[in-house]
Amino acid sequence: MTARKDLVYPIARRLRRRLSHSTSCRIACLLLAVLGIEWVLTNEKVLAQQSVGKTAPGLTSNLEAIPPEQRGRYTQLTDSLRHAIQQKRELPDGYAVRLDTSLFPIEQALEWIKLEQMCCPFLDAQVRWQIENGPVWLEMKGPIGVKDFILDEFALR
Numbered sequence: 001m002t003a004r005k006d007l008v009y010p011i012a013r014r015l016r017r018r019l020s021h022s023t024s025c026r027i028a029c030l031l032l033a034v035l036g037i038e039w040v041l042t043n044e045k046v047l048a049q050q051s052v053g054k055t056a057p058g059l060t061s062n063l064e065a066i067p068p069e070q071r072g073r074y075t076q077l078t079d080s081l082r083h084a085i086q087q088k089r090e091l092p093d094g095y096a097v098r099l100d101t102s103l104f105p106i107e108q109a110l111e112w113i114k115l116e117q118m119c120c121p122f123l124d125a126q127v128r129w130q131i132e133n134g135p136v137w138l139e140m141k142g143p144i145g146v147k148d149f150i151l152d153e154f155a156l157r
Helices: 002-018 023-051 068-084 106-119 146-153
Strands: 054-056 085-091 094-099 124-129 136-141
Touching (some): 068 106, 106 124, 106 136, 136 146
């Protein structure tokens, strides 16, 4: 906000000096100053609202993208997924988590991925299961900054 004030206040001061000869000019100057301050505050509020939900530049989770009737299911699946994580493995561009499929079956993992893609299109999620009934891994990858998003989203720190 300081940078914006530095822009508005000098303009208001110059106007006040030029228009200080009459009462109506003083009122006009005051009105312009108030409007300028209001503009600065409104812009700051908009910028603050736009930054809510961002974990890194370009990584914005938008839960509104999930249809309202499916948001409850998404929340339920995400909670189940968090409880089913047995191990995490760092990847060059994300993380892989080993899942307990008795708590979070593969069908639920696929359903979660479908919903997750709606709200977090930057996240590349894949289910991998190893041969001969080996462990099931959920790989989550993405652009720079996605690692912090994953760690925060799943309380893996």
